[in-house]
Amino acid sequence: MDLEHRGLLQSDELYKYILETNVYPREPEPLKEIRALTGSHQLFFMGTSPDAGQMIEMLLKLTGAKKTLEIGVYTGYSLLLTALAIPEDGKIVAIDVNREFYEIGKPVIRKAQVEHKIDFIESEAIPALDKLLEDPNNEGSFDYVFVDADKINYLNYHEKVMKLVKVNGIIVYDNTLWYGSVVKSDDSVPETLKEGRISVLKFNKSLASDSRVKISMAPLGDGLTICMRVC
Numbered sequence: 308m309d310l311e312h313r314g315l316l317q318s319d320e321l322y323k324y325i326l327e328t329n330v331y332p333r334e335p336e337p338l339k340e341i342r343a344l345t346g347s348h349q350l351f352f353m354g355t356s357p358d359a360g361q362m363i364e365m366l367l368k369l370t371g372a373k374k375t376l377e378i379g380v381y382t383g384y385s386l387l388l389t390a391l392a393i394p395e396d397g398k399i400v401a402i403d404v405n406r407e408f409y410e411i412g413k414p415v416i417r418k419a420q421v422e423h424k425i426d427f428i429e430s431e432a433i434p435a436l437d438k439l440l441e442d443p444n445n446e447g448s449f450d451y452v453f454v455d456a457d458k459i460n461y462l463n464y465h466e467k468v469m470k471l472v473k474v475n476g477i478i479v480y481d482n483t484l485w486y487g488s489v490v491k492s493d494d495s496v497p498e499t500l501k502e503g504r505i506s507v508l509k510f511n512k513s514l515a516s517d518s519r520v521k522i523s524m525a526p527l528g529d530g531l532t533i534c535m536r537v538c
């Protein structure tokens with residue numbers, strides 16, 4: 308399995324065509340910059356793919372999202388694209404256990420003049436979400452949430468995030484096709500993907516039967532599940 312090719316399209320040429328025709332020409336300069344900066348990092352493959360990013364930007368604009376939350380920042384591609392898409396008085400609570408990754412992308416975020424929209428919390432996500440939930444003003448108040456941290460906790464994140472997002476608000480879960488491993492047998496996937504595969508399979512099944520949300524699995528990047536809280 309080629310970890311460097313994050314798209315799930317079977318044809319590399321088709322993916323290249325989409326990127327070159329639709330995505331790269333429309334990708335804002337600061338996002339190109341943060342992507343280039345991340346390209347030389349050893350964990351570069353963790354960055355959100357720009358085609359998935361384009362869909363996220365569309366969702367943010369369509370919903371007019373203002374109060375947002377991100378779990379899993381890394382060097383900040385999805386964070387920066389959110390910061391660029393929301394209005395001047397919009398906010399992003401951004402949680403990551405590793406501040407060093409965030410510091411890599413911060414100069415680009417600063418240069419793009421959107422740093423004031425970001426409240427970065429260096430923490431494990433579960434306690435940070437619990438802390439947010441202690442404030443009754445946060446309950447049902449977020450317009451948009453992006454979940455892109457450890458897949459093992461997606462189900463735990465879902466329960467907490469469902470309390471934070473407003474009715475009609477959007478939650479986007481990334482990597483829900485887990486490098487295509489969801490349709491492979493356990494013994495045919497690399498050791499490094501096994502644990503995530505089990506978690507993602509469980510998560511996808513649970514979400515499909517969750518009547519509190521509408522869902523759409525978009526096969527962009529490594530699989531993007533778009534949820535809308537309906538009750």
Ligand code: SAM
Pocket residue numbers: 353354355378379380381382383384385386402403404405408430431432433455456457
């Ligand atoms: N959204 C990012 C982007 O567009 O570049 C990519 C996020 S990367 C796939 C996952 C991030 O989640 C890493 O930066 C990692 O430090 C963070 N992470 C992993 N486990 C975590 C946890 N339990 N709590 C908080 N952050 C976590």
Ligand code: CA
Pocket residue numbers: 353354355455481482
């Ligand atoms: Ca991801």
